Structure formats: C-alpha cells, structure tokens
Amino acid sequence: MARPTIKDVSKLAGVSIATVSNVVNGHPNVTDSTRSKVEDAIHKLGYQANRAARSLPAGQTGLLGYRMPDGKRLNVSLDTFLHQIVEHAGAIGLEVLLFAPRPGQTEQEAYSEVLIRGGVDGFVLSGIDYHDPVVKYLLERKVPFAAFGRADEYPGAAWVDVDGAEGLRLATEHLIESGRKNVAFIGWPAGSLTGDERYRGWQQAMLAAGRDIDNATVLRVLDGYEIGISLTRQLLDSGVDAVACVSDTLALGVMAGLRRLDLVPGEEMAVVGFDNVSAGELVEPGLTSLDQPMADVASELVGRLSRILRGENPGQGLLLPPRLVVRGSTSIPV
C-alpha cells in the first residue's frame, strides 16, 4: 500500500539500487537481462521515482514554472495555452508549477522566490514586451526559459511568437480584396511589442495595395469593449467602411457600436479582430478574426525548453503565422 521505493525494486529484482537508478534513467551500460529483471520489478510494484528524492542530488525538479498572468492582458487565451503547455510538458515527463506574485511582491521577486526554493527546472513565459525585465533577469542568471513573444532583442533567448504583422496583413488584404474603400486601423498606443507589429502589418498591406496611409484613419486606444463602442461614431463620420482591429475586444466593441446605431456589422462597416476568442462566434454575424495556433506555440515552447534542459541548442526564434477565420463581420458582400 505504501509507495514503493527504489529499495523495494532493487530487492525484488535482486540488484543494487544504483542499477535500478541506471535503468530508470536509461543509462546505456546495463545488460539486457538485468534491465528486464529491473523493469519487471518496477512494473510489478508500480514504482515511480519520488520527485523530491530525485531532485535533491540531481538538482532537477521535473517541474516547469508558469506565472499566472494578471488577467489584465487579454491577448492570450490562457485556457487553451495552459492546456497545451501542460499536455506537451506531460508528454516529456514534466509537470507545470503555477505561481503568482504575492501582494507587495514584484514579478521578478516571484520568479526569484520560485528559483530559490529550488522550485523548477525552467520557466515558460508569456506576454513579454520590449526590454522585459523578467527576460533580462532570467538570461543573466542563465535560468532556462522559453518565451511566448518575440524576444529577438536578446540573442540567446528561446522564443516563439505568432506573427502579428502577418496577421494584420492577411486581415487588411482580405478587407481590400472584398472591395472596401477606406480601411481603418484601431490599435493600442505605440510602444508595445505586440501592438506595434500588428500596426506594421496593416501598414504594409495598405501600401502594397497603393492605399493612401497618411489620410487613412488610425486610432490608438487602450484595449476595451466599451472603448470600441465609443469609437464607432467617429469611424462612421470619417467615412470608414472597414476596420482592422488589434484585438477582438475592440472589434467586438465596434460591432456592438454599429448595432446600437441600428447598423449591421459587415454591411455598413466590415470588422476584423485578433485572437479568435469564443465570443466572436457567439455574436451575430460572427466576427472575422485571426486565430493563433496555440497548440503549435505550446509544443514549440516546450520543445525549446526541453532542449535547453538537455544542454542542447534550443533553436532559433520562431514566428508562426496566424490563420484568418472569416465570418459574417466581413463576408457580407459590399
């Protein structure tokens, strides 16, 4: 009934605990016959190495840390992301340790505390920005991590991101191709990594199509549903007939704004968002948006992290393309 230990296995198999350890850890120099004796015993006993005991001499914990984001940043579907991370980590024998800064603690202190407690082998980060202090901190201390977010500022960093510029290029091209004359952009204030990239994509598509950028409508606002609503009047007054938004939150706001003015989203004004949140399917007509390939992001992140942990090269930063999901908010013919 009690949890079997390495001793139990060694007794049953008639070998030393060192040999059991060698088998468990896949060391090469073990006879086939010894190996199978040990494996039988392990199987019979249902043995699994105790994590704490393993961690102590080896200095590896089998744990990967993830800081619970504040919930303020809505640009990641936490649910799906975490799910994927947990599953991919599980596939290579790692579990996920969740933590959050305690009241009065800075973000960095939270990471440091986890580290000092001997908590994890490495971290998965998400939502990083320019000059991210956590990235800097971990890099300095040579703590393994992989970031969801373009960390190309730092040569050594392992990162994966979804290509926001490509996303807004796709969105804007789609709007232009469907015959829209005056395609506006609603973004966040300049200076955020994610926001600036997405703006760049809109710009590129507009220029490529020969549109006049200088006289196009560009609104830079904080993220928010109500903010989206409040922008609608202004967009209509400027003669805008399509708007590419930096986020679904803003896009859904504009859709609601249109509806409150008794206009139909997709007719008077086409709207595209970014993130493909579930609410986008639940409004009428559906919101066209950019879907982030979360499963790929997670598997690439975990892959990079596990390579670092094995002392290998994590590989280059990776930019994954988002996928345009077309729904009613852009598909009603002009």
Added chain:
Amino acid sequence: MARPTIKDVSKLAGVSIATVSNVVNGHPNVTDSTRSKVEDAIHKLGYQANRAARSLPAGQTGLLGYRMPDGKRLNVSLDTFLHQIVEHAGAIGLEVLLFAPRPGQTEQEAYSEVLIRGGVDGFVLSGIDYHDPVVKYLLERKVPFAAFGRADEYPGAAWVDVDGAEGLRLATEHLIESGRKNVAFIGWPAGSLTGDERYRGWQQAMLAAGRDIDNATVLRVLDGYEIGISLTRQLLDSGVDAVACVSDTLALGVMAGLRRLDLVPGEEMAVVGFDNVSAGELVEPGLTSLDQPMADVASELVGRLSRILRGENPGQGLLLPPRLVVRGSTSIPV
C-alpha cells in the same frame, strides 16, 4: 550567488542547523535572542528552504495538485478559478501543480501517478459528478482534497459548491416577476449533479408562483451553442415567452436563434443563462446570467484543504449563492 542553504544560515547565525530549522518552522521552544539571530541571517542571505529537501524527510511537498479539465465542460470559468486558487494557495505558502492524464491514461491513473511520484500534499477537484470515481479513490486512500462541486454523497468529503437550485430560483422568479407568462426550462439530460440541481430550482420557483409545471416546456439537451439556436423555433411555436437555461452556451444560442429570425432577445422572448461568461456582456442586448462567486469558492476550497493538511476538521460542505446579473435579455419591459 549560489542558493543559500540551511548550513550557510547556521554558520552566519552561529547556531546548529536544527535550530535554524526550528525557527523556520516556527517551533515554540526557541529563545527570542536565538530566533532573532537566525532571522537576521535568513534575511541577510535571502534564504528559503529548498522544497525538495524539505519534502523528503517531512513528507510534505508544499504543492497542491489540480488536474487540467478537458475543456469539454464549460461550466467553470477555468481562468478565474485557477487564478483564485493560485493566489489563495500562495497566501498560505502552497504552490499549484498542474497535471493532465497522458494519452491512454485514465483520470484515476493520472491522480495516482502524481501521488506516487510524491507530487502533492493534496488536490483541488472541480466539476465532480454523482458517484465520482476520483472522489471515491481519494477518499479511500485518505488523500487530502477539496472539491468544487457538491460531494455530500460522501460524509467525510470537503466541498464547496455554488447553489444551482438557488440560481435557477432567482432566474425564474425574475422572469415571472417581470411579467412573463410561459417560462420554459432548457437543461441537460437528467443525471448530472449540476444539471439536476438547476432544474430543481426552476421547478421550485414555478410551483411557488403557482405555475403549471406539467404543461410547461422543458427541453433536455446536450450543451451547445448550435443546439440552442436549433431550439428557438420550437420554443416560439410552444408559445414560450421566457426561457431559463442551464448554461450561457445554450442561452447565447437561443439569443442568436431569435436574432436569426429577426426577433429581438428580451422582447419576444426573455433569456437567462448560467455562468456569466464574458461573451454574455458582448452580445446585444447583454445576456442576463448567474454569476458564480469564484473568489469565495477558491478561498473556501483552499481553506478547507489547508485545514485538512494541518490535521484539523475541514468544516462542513458549503453552498454559496450565485448572483443574478440582469442585462438586456430580460430587462426589456414586456
């Protein structure tokens, strides 16, 4: 630079490591002067006990396990819930270990594996149902846990739930009071703990108001947005002018169904959901729904678990009332 150990502290403070350990663990029999010497050293060194080293002799890990739900069950806003769990756990020095069954592994095996690896001190469960095998399994093995979900089937179990019957009572009363004549119920097939409770609430409110239950419209369906849409015609044909739904997903479906028939939700038919998902605020008019007090649920769960871990009585099962959030889908006067 290297992580300080208990030895470093003991040297700096001029005491034995046993004394440092006693101070760290708040043992009573330590002189004030000794204590403060040790505390100074701890502070100076930034010492934190290594979790693995602590876990090994003490048999406690400082970790609390949570199984990543499948994502199939939409009745819990995972994001908020986990957030709250992590924060409340952090406040009492516990961190959260996330795990998921690997492919081919049953749920029970996943729990068992975490346990065998010496993974956690206890579990937080969510989304439990009648005769839940995991609850039974943990109870048999006397593994500490606290469940989000009514586990009153099992006398010893620690649980917290949101009162679904009360929720649907509130919803149905609200519909009746606002003058609706024919209040339908859309629920899941009988036999789920959560679904049955919510049905009971509708029933009670209807009977209390003297409504004829036998001739009322009751639809039992699987959860789903499209399913909600497909039900709308039938509801209208039955002369239903209000519908209390077991979930926001179904409620949002009905709202979309109404809109596709060019009807206005809240006018021709009032709609109430359950969960208060964010999409409910983003549709026009907003969806009236029942908000679950996640922060309270989390704090009560963690509180119960920590009491069990300290060998105390966890306290009785707790039923928390949801809060009716009234929006456009029911507030347009008849």
Added chain:
DNA sequence: CTGAAAGCGCTTACAG
C-alpha cells in the same frame, strides 16, 4: 557491467 558509499538539504526524535 554492477555495487558500495557519499551526499543532496532538510526534519525529527533524542540527549544533554
């Protein structure tokens, strides 16, 4: 290829 032994950083009786 296998095993005896040291050691990882703690906690916990037990002496003193």
Added chain:
DNA sequence: CTGAAAGCGCTTACAG
C-alpha cells in the same frame, strides 16, 4: 533551549 546524528529516496562518481 540547543545540537549531534540518523534518515528521507534518490543520483553519481568511483572501484572492482
């Protein structure tokens, strides 16, 4: 009230 010592369950050189 404090400290020396054993031990938690592993891994890792190192002999043999």
